Amino acid sequence: MDRDLRPTVTGEAFGSTDEGQVDRYTLTNGKGMRVRILTYGGIIQSIEVPDRRGRTANVALGFDNLTDYVERSPYFGCIAGRYANRIALGRFTLDGATYQLPINNDPNSLHGGTVGFDKHIWDTTPFKRGDTVGLVMRHTSPDLDQGYPGTVTTTVTYTLTRDNGIRMEYRATTDKPTVVNLTNHTYFNLAGAGSGRIEGHKLQLNASRYTPVDATLIPTGSLDPVAGTPMDFTRSTAIGARVRDGFHQLVIGRGYDHNWVLDRHGRSGLVQAAKVVEPGSGRVLTVLTEEPGIQFYSGNFLDGTLVGTSGRMYRQGDGFALETQHYPDSPNHPNFPSTVLRPGQVYQTTTVYRFGTTG
DSSP, X not given: OOBSOOOEEEEEEEEEETTEEEEEEEEEOSBSOEEEEESBTXXXXXXXXXXTTSOEEEOBOOOSSHHHHHHHOSSTTXXXXXXXXXXXXXXXXXXXXXXXOOOSBTTBEETTSTTOGGXXXXXXEEEEETTEEEEEEEEEEOTTGGGOOSOEEEXXXXXXXXTSEEEEEEEEEESSOEEOBOEEOOEEOTTOTTSOOOTTSEEEESOSEEEOBOTTSOBOSOOEEOTXXXXXXXXXXETTSSTTSOOHXXXXXXXXXXXXXXXXXXXXXXXXXXXXXXXTTOEXXXXXXXXXXXXXXXXXXXXXXXXXXXXXXEOTTSOEEEEEESOTTGGGOTTSOOOEEXXXXXXXXXXXXXXXXXX
């Protein structure tokens, strides 16, 4: 890909659903990075970035057609909401009223229910601002949509920066008290999507505690130390180094599928949450966020039934996700940071995926 060119943003039709036409936007930053984003679900379809030798590859798992996203996607690249991650038994109580959500991850509700934010077409406006390009995406979720109270108006702004970053700014308001927890659910393989397992990637998480889960992957409510366990990524460690250890939490999740409590040390704003290095290509992913937690998922439920943009099957452990978030099931755990949003308040949070290479 040409370097040192002006950033560009272009759009094209990508198919349609019952809601209407789905478009795909291609963003380039003139520095060797190209990102494709769908208006359906705000899905990041592909992320092309150079390796240490300047060779470009797509590092985001995804499909080459809309049908697979609509019918069988395990949340590849999407905006997950109105509540990312799990809510126990699909039920929570707010201000004395109990709300029942769809059960789509038996016995729990996952990523906003059966028709979450990932399954709608977002109103999208492309932009160029200085040396950046991006998309402003908007979606309105009506009162009691998927069982959640309040009409919630959400804006997600994707910006592709000259330093090979994807900046994601989330904003939401409501007309009734509700709960909101938004994230992006991109699966990564820094050696290239479809190239095989990610166990050799080296992961560092800025977290000395995590939220252990029960047999249904719902947090128990405790914040346990990672020290002395396979959950300790405070130092850069290969993802596969301990994934087969008989540690009970790994047995429950068939690998890593847990929320880590970020060590913010009282700092607000963006902090580094995670850093991943793929030794072969030299590609590096750094995740910065304003959120209190991050879900690391090691692709445990990929089973070879999905064929990606590369034309190759995705099997177990062929991709990983790093979902910045508030903790799972927070509405049912008063000791967790609150996800309640009330009228007059603004839900506002930013996460950045930044790509680079080792020397």
